Amino acid sequence: MFLKKKYLPLVLLMVFLVSIVGCTQQQAQQTPAPPVNKDVILATTTSTQDSGLLDVLIPEFEKQSGYVIKTVAVGTGAALTMGQKGEADVLLTHAPSQEKPMLESGAITNYQLVMHNDFVIVGPENDPAQIKGIKTAAEAFKKINEKGALFISRGDNSGTHTMEKNLWKAAGITPTVSDKYQEAGQGMGQTLTIAQQKSGYTLTDRATYLAQKKNLSLVILVEGETALLNIYHVAQVNPEKYPKVNAAGAKAFVEFMVAPATQKIISEFKVQEYGQALFYADAGKNEADLGK
Amino acid sequence: MSKAIIEIKDMTLVLGGRTILNIPHFALLEGQSISLMGPNGAGKSSLMLVMAALLEPTSGTVVYFGKQAHEQSLLNLRRRMAMVFQKPMMLDSSVMENVEMGLKFRGLSRRARERQVTPWLERLGINHLVRQRARSLSGGEAQRVAIAQALVLQPEVIFLDEPFSNLDKGTRDEFKQDIGSLLRENSITTVMVTHHIREATDLTDIIYYMEDGEIISRQVTSDYLAVDEFSRQG
Amino acid sequence: MELIWEGLVKAFYLLMALDPEVLEVTWLTLKVSGTATLVSVLIGVPLGAVLALGRFPGRNFLVSLANFGMGLPPVVVGLWVSIFLWRSGPFGAFNIIYTPLAIIIAQAVIASPIVTSFTLAAIQQINPRIRLQLLALGANRMQMLWSLVKEARLGLLAAVMAGFGGVVSEVGASMMVGGNIKGMTRVLTTATVMEVNKGNFDVAIALSVILLGLAYGVTALLTTLQQWRNQR
Numbered sequence: 001m002f003l004k005k006k007y008l009p010l011v012l013l014m015v016f017l018v019s020i021v022g023c024t025q026q027q028a029q030q031t032p033a034p035p036v037n038k039d040v041i042l043a044t045t046t047s048t049q050d051s052g053l054l055d056v057l058i059p060e061f062e063k064q065s066g067y068v069i070k071t072v073a074v075g076t077g078a079a080l081t082m083g084q085k086g087e088a089d090v091l092l093t094h095a096p097s098q099e100k101p102m103l104e105s106g107a108i109t110n111y112q113l114v115m116h117n118d119f120v121i122v123g124p125e126n127d128p129a130q131i132k133g134i135k136t137a138a139e140a141f142k143k144i145n146e147k148g149a150l151f152i153s154r155g156d157n158s159g160t161h162t163m164e165k166n167l168w169k170a171a172g173i174t175p176t177v178s179d180k181y182q183e184a185g186q187g188m189g190q191t192l193t194i195a196q197q198k199s200g201y202t203l204t205d206r207a208t209y210l211a212q213k214k215n216l217s218l219v220i221l222v223e224g225e226t227a228l229l230n231i232y233h234v235a236q237v238n239p240e241k242y243p244k245v246n247a248a249g250a251k252a253f254v255e256f257m258v259a260p261a262t263q264k265i266i267s268e269f270k271v272q273e274y275g276q277a278l279f280y281a282d283a284g285k286n287e288a289d290l291g292k
Numbered sequence: 293m294s295k296a297i298i299e300i301k302d303m304t305l306v307l308g309g310r311t312i313l314n315i316p317h318f319a320l321l322e323g324q325s326i327s328l329m330g331p332n333g334a335g336k337s338s339l340m341l342v343m344a345a346l347l348e349p350t351s352g353t354v355v356y357f358g359k360q361a362h363e364q365s366l367l368n369l370r371r372r373m374a375m376v377f378q379k380p381m382m383l384d385s386s387v388m389e390n391v392e393m394g395l396k397f398r399g400l401s402r403r404a405r406e407r408q409v410t411p412w413l414e415r416l417g418i419n420h421l422v423r424q425r426a427r428s429l430s431g432g433e434a435q436r437v438a439i440a441q442a443l444v445l446q447p448e449v450i451f452l453d454e455p456f457s458n459l460d461k462g463t464r465d466e467f468k469q470d471i472g473s474l475l476r477e478n479s480i481t482t483v484m485v486t487h488h489i490r491e492a493t494d495l496t497d498i499i500y501y502m503e504d505g506e507i508i509s510r511q512v513t514s515d516y517l518a519v520d521e522f523s524r525q526g
Numbered sequence: 527m528e529l530i531w532e533g534l535v536k537a538f539y540l541l542m543a544l545d546p547e548v549l550e551v552t553w554l555t556l557k558v559s560g561t562a563t564l565v566s567v568l569i570g571v572p573l574g575a576v577l578a579l580g581r582f583p584g585r586n587f588l589v590s591l592a593n594f595g596m597g598l599p600p601v602v603v604g605l606w607v608s609i610f611l612w613r614s615g616p617f618g619a620f621n622i623i624y625t626p627l628a629i630i631i632a633q634a635v636i637a638s639p640i641v642t643s644f645t646l647a648a649i650q651q652i653n654p655r656i657r658l659q660l661l662a663l664g665a666n667r668m669q670m671l672w673s674l675v676k677e678a679r680l681g682l683l684a685a686v687m688a689g690f691g692g693v694v695s696e697v698g699a700s701m702m703v704g705g706n707i708k709g710m711t712r713v714l715t716t717a718t719v720m721e722v723n724k725g726n727f728d729v730a731i732a733l734s735v736i737l738l739g740l741a742y743g744v745t746a747l748l749t750t751l752q753q754w755r756n757q758r
Contacts, residue, residue, distance in 0.1 A: 039621065041624060046723065049720070049724075050720075050723050050724045050725075052724070055708070058708070068710075070624045070705060070707045070710065071705070071707055071708065072624065072705040072706075072707070073706070073720075085612070085613075085614055086613055086614060087612050087613050087614065087623075186723075187723045188723075189722065189723035189724055189725050190722065190723055192725070193722075193725070211724065211725060212724075212725035214725065215725045215727060216725075242613075244613045244618070245613075344662060346658060346661055346662055367664065367666055370661065370662065370664050371664040373662075374662070374663075375662040377655070377658075377659060377662075379655075380659075381653060381655045381656045381658075381659045383656065383673065383676075383677055384677055385676070393660075393663055393673075394663035394664050397663055397664045397665045397666070397669050398664060441663070445663075445664070
C-alpha cells in the first residue's frame, strides 16, 4: 500500500506521457489503393480555404485518388514562391500576371484554367468617398485617393494584393503607406475585419466577402468590370526542374480540378446558402472569353 | 602495533587565501577512537572532511589504507567510510529510503538492504519511523536516523560531527551510551568532533586539541578520568 | 456581448456534441504538445542538471544561452525549423515539413530552454550540504545526479508545466512548419486563427475555450502530482 501510494503520481505521469507518444506514431490514413508517394503538397491562396471550397474538394479528391493532400493556405505570392522553390507539388492560385512568367520560365507546367469569380470594392455603408455606382475600379480608387478616405490593403503579396496594385497603376497612383492607406499584411478574412472595424474601403474577392458577410456591415460599392475578374488556375510544379516533387500526385490533382464532376461541385458551391455563385467553373474555356 | 588507516603528512588546506589547516603529521590507527576538540573555527570539521576524502587538501599527502589518495578511486575510498553530519540533511523522502540510500548506491538488492538495515533500526529504536517523511522528524529522531544511515554501511571508519548537539540533556545521555556501546561492540574506528569533554572521555580514547588549523596537543582520555576522579574526591 | 455569449454557447455545444473535428484537433494538440514537452524534458532535465552541478569552461555561456532561450519567439523558431526542413533544406529528404513531427520538433526547440532553465534553478536551490551528504554516502556521479533530480522534483514539475504551457499556446511555429493541414497538423491555435480568418468568430471562441480548458486541465493534473506528497 505504501509503495503504491508513493509511486502513483509517477505512474500516472508515465501513463500520460507514454499514451501521448504512442499515439503520435500511428498517423493512419485510410484511403483506397495507396499510391507510392501519397503526400501531395498543395500551395494555395487563403480565399479557397477561407471560403470553405477546399473543405469540399479535398476530401473528394482524396477519396477518388488515394492521395493525401497537404493544403498550405498562404497568400498567392507565398504560394507561388513555394512553387518557384519546388517546396510544393501543385498550385491553385489567382494571379495570372505572376503565373505567366513562371510558366514561361518552366517553373510550372500543366497550367489549367479552373474557375473564376470577381473582385469587388467594399466599403462602409455611408460611402464617404462616394464611389458607389462608379463603373471602373481605377476611377473608384482615384476618388478614394482624392477624398483622402481610408483604404486597407492586404499588403501581403497575395493574388488580391497583386490585383489591387494593378488597379492603382491603372489609376495612375502609387500608394504609399500612411494613415489613409494601411497594409494589413494578413489574409482576406482578417483584412475585411480590419476594414470593418476601421470603416475603410478594401478590395476583396467575392467569395470571401460572402462567406464573411454575416460579420460585416461593409457593402459592395463597385463591381462587374472585366478588369475585376478573379481567375484561378491550377498548375503542376515542373518535375523536370524539381525532381523531388510528387509529379504523379500533382498531375492527378490538376486532372481532378478540371474534371466535369469537380467543375459541377465548384459551380454549385454554396449557391443555396448565398443565393448566388461563389465561383464560376471555367475548365476548358479560353481565359480571354471570361466575363463576356 | 596496529596499522594506520589514515596518515597525513605535511598537509595544508588553503581556502580563499586563508590557511584553514596545517598538519605536519597525523595518523589514525585501526580500532582507535579519537575526539577532535577546540574552539569554533579551529579546523576540526575541515580536518574531518579531509580524512573522509570529501575535501581535497591544498598540499601534502594523505594516505588512506596504505595508499595515497590519487592511487585509488575516491569513490571506493568513500564507500569504506561513513559520516554523520552535525545537522543531518535528510532527503525529501521516507526515513527508510534515507537509511538505505548508501546501500542502494553500493548496488545492494532490495532484500540485502532490508537484511542489513533492519537490525540497526531496531538497535537504534527507530523502527516505528520508517514510513515517515524524513523531513518531518524531530531533532533527536533525525540524529538517530543519521547514525543508522552511517552504521548500516558497516564502515571501517565513522566520522561523527557533534552528533549530540541537537539533543536535549536527557536524550543526550541516553543516546550517548547507546552510541558508545554500539561503536565498541563493533570496534569501529571513530573520529568525533565535540565541544563536550564528557562526550570525548566517555566515547573515545584520545583527544586531539586544535587551534587555528593546527593540532596543539594530544591527551589520552584515561588520564582525564584519573584527574576527574581526583578532583571529585578533592 | 452577443458574440461572446454565442461563442460560449457554441463551445458548449461543440463539446457536448463531441464534434469529431473539434475532438480530433484537440487530441492532436494534446499529442503534439505533450510529445514536444516530453522531448524537451528528456533534453532539458539532464542538461539543466549538468549545468547546475558541473564546473567546466563555457558553462556560464551555456547558462545564459538557456536563460535567453526561454524567450525564443515561436515565429523565429518556426522560420528556422522550416528552412531546415524544406525540401531544398538540409533535412528535406526526410519529408518532415507539414507533418506533426515538424511541429513537435519546433515546439521541442521552444520548450527545451524553458525546461533547462527551470531545472537548473530547481537543482541550484537544493541545499549544497545535501550534495556533501550524498557524496559521503558513496554516491557516484550518476547516482548524485539522479538523487538531486528526485530532490528537485517539485521544481521539475513546474518546468514541465512551463514547457507545456509555452508550446500548447504558441501559434507562429505550428502554423509555419505544420501548415495547419486539416486532420494532420491542425492544432487548436492554428485552427483558431483560421476560423477568425474565415469569419467564424463563434467557432474561434469555442476553440479558444477548449484550448484554455486543455491547458488548465493538464496544468491542474501536474499541480496535483506536484502537491501530492505535501498535502499528506
